[in-house]
Amino acid sequence: MVDPRDADASRFAGEALSEGRPTGWFEPLYAAASGGEAVVPWDLEAPHGLLPEWGRDVDGSGRSALVVGCGYGRDAEFVASLGFRTTAFDISETAIRDARARHAGSGVEYVTADLLDPPAEWVGGFDFVLESITVQSMPLSLRAEATERVAAMVAPGGELLVISGVRAEGTDVDGPPWPLTRSEIEAFATGGLRVERIEQAPLPANPDMTSWRALFTR
Template identity: 50%
Template sequence: MSLVPPNDIRQKIREMVENSQSHPTAWFETLYAESQGDPSLIPWATLATHPQLEKWLENQAIEDNNQTALVLGCGLGDDAEALADFGFQVTAFDISPTAIAWCRQRFPNSQVNYTVADLLDPDPNWLEKFDFVLESRITQSMPLEVRSQAIKAIANLVAPHGILLLITRFRDTEAAPEGPPWPLSEAELSAFKTCGLTEINRHKFVAENRPDAQQLCIEYRKDVF
């Protein structure tokens, strides 16, 4: 395992972002590839289901085995596996081919459909297809100039009456933050509502690895009018 200090990893990521000219999220592949299989070099890779997703699942019941779920920016796959174990038919994607290969290596007998895809240019066959969409710390990893595009793309993936679970850092100002990550503001969160989603639950939480950061878990439903 790596002994690289967290601050050094964050500085390395900032440099990757600054040097990523071809695409605003191309740096993810650079990070995963250069980690050479060491998850400690991936700051968000806990190798466990996100606690907020676990809490959400505790209060749910699958009534239809054909319910579909999509995990955005699935990383190393733990959240996708939790959803599959719960009973969803899961598709999970990441822009990084190395991350997807890593998922398949970690879970060789998985029922999850792991695939390489780009949130900013999603598969048109995914339009309003998924009963449940997990957005865990994805929009916050995108620069502000592409954020509205990302939010619209996410909303378009949720099926009518479907659920979006958003886990994100939050900032209480509209001033542009330093990043990455770039925490979401209240105005940016309101863009999900503009895109046809209704907020049905919101709560703050504290992450053990970043007790200083404001964190939100928000559940949205796509209503049909």
């Protein structure tokens, strides 16, 4: 049975996917939610549960950060709170408009952009890149391209943190989402990035569930 919080996302995704528009469901979902007619299932109060522990010893002062598929900006605001000069982007212009409204006065620069066609100046442009459950929101047919695009944003000497749901190697899934296998996590080590650490960490709010938390450096 579909979790009631996921029902609207499943409906919009089903329509867009059947029309061959794999990322075409985010804007209609956010627009409907903006009008009070749908629920965005990842609209939560706090940053992702695996971010605060990672951020405990991180000082972003003087460093730039990019948050991929930022939605309403909960993770971007957390990253900015560590001192990073933060840019956050999403394919949905409604999400970006609402993120700006929710975080009025924020230092985060919220931008509408497509990971699969990003501004050229972002390539190699950020000391820290956060990819949290965005690549898994795109079908497997886009995985390789999305992974390479994320990795390409990391500047020399920079870091990439990937947080994602876990899928067993060799299994298929009827998404969204399409969680990542270990080899799909390892694939972020491309274009000069290398694996620093890959772990399956329990979620603080639900320790029976684990997520990937993987750190890469260039």
